[in-house]
Amino acid sequence: xxLKDNGIILAREVKYANNIFSRAIGLMFHKTISKDFAMVFxxxxxxxxxxxxxxxxxxxxxxFLDEGKKVIGTATLKPWMDHKQMKGVKYLIEMHxxxxxxxxxxxxxxxxxxx
Numbered sequence: 001x002x003l004k005d006n007g008i009i010l011a012r013e014v015k016y017a018n019n020i021f022s023r024a025i026g027l028m029f030h031k032t033i034s035k036d037f038a039m040v041f042x043x044x045x046x047x048x049x050x051x052x053x054x055x056x057x058x059x060x061x062x063x064f065l066d067e068g069k070k071v072i073g074t075a076t077l078k079p080w081m082d083h084k085q086m087k088g089v090k091y092l093i094e095m096h097x098x099x100x101x102x103x104x105x106x107x108x109x110x111x112x113x114x115x
């Protein structure tokens with residue numbers, strides 16, 4: 001599995017949070033993630049989602065996508081206390097902090113990944 005933005009590889013190690021348990025846990029209790037890692041959350045339909053950092057001990061980048069896998073929002077969240085909410089989200093991607101800036105990911109970009 002590979003995650004791409006405009007043909008540029010963002011992550012080669014992609015994990016899917018595809019059930020209620022994996023979506024609820026997300027990256028909680030992980031000690032770290034590699035720069036090549038992405039966790040993709042696929043929701044049943046576009047909705048308002050909130051990402052919390054409870055029990056996440058490192059900062060992460062979060063990318064919010066619509067049904068067409070177009071970026072509709074981004075955030076860098078700090079460990080433990082940070083939170084971000086966004087409307088109209090079909091996919092949510094959690095990645096290593098610095099990924100958004102390093103790859104210049106911005107609103108309107110289309111990401112590519114298998115489902």
